[in-house]
Amino acid sequence: MVRRSKIQPEDDDQTSTELFTAFGKKVREARRRSGFTQVQLAQAAGLAPSYAHELETAGANITLKTLAKLATCLKVSMKDLVPDNEFEAVSLSGIVELCATLRQVADTLEAHRHRASELAAEVGQFTRLRTHLEHLVGPTPDP
Helix, strand or coil: CECCCECCHHHCCHHHHHHHHHHHHHHHHHHHHHCCCHHHHHHHHCECHHHHHHHHCCCECCCHHHHHHHHHHHCCCHHHHCCCCCCCCCCHHHHHHHHHHHHHHHHHHHHCHHHCCHHHHHHHHHHHHHHHHHHHHCCCCCC
16 A cells, blocks of 8 residues: 655645645545545555545645556546646637737837836836737737
8 A cells, every 4th residue: 555644844835735735625526426435445546545535635745656546546537636727727819818908008008108107117017928928828910
C-alpha cells in the first residue's frame, strides 16, 4: 500500500490549501458517483485507507502515479480530478474581445492624456496588459 506524508506546514499557504481542498472535493465526488467507500477506493488503488481520507480532506499531496491509479479505479480522466486553473476558464474569443476592449480604453486614455498627468501611468498599464494578452493569444485581425 502507498502511504504519503501529510502536507508540510511550509507548503500550507492559502493557494495550496485551496488547491488541495478543490482536489479532495473532486475525488470525493467521483468516488461517490462510482459507488465506492473511501476504504474500497483505497483498496482498489493500492492505497492506505488513511491516505485516501487525507486526499479527500486536503491533508495530503499526491503523485502523478497515484493520481493515475485513482482515475483508473474511478473510471474518469486524470483531468477530471484536477481542479481547473484560471486559464482554463478563459476562452480564446474572450481574450480577443478583452484585447479589443483594452485597445479602445488605451486609445481613449491616450486621447485624454493631456488632461491629467496620472493618466499617463494608466495608459502605460493598460497598454502593457493589452500587449501581454495579445501575445498570449497570438496574431488577431484588427476590428
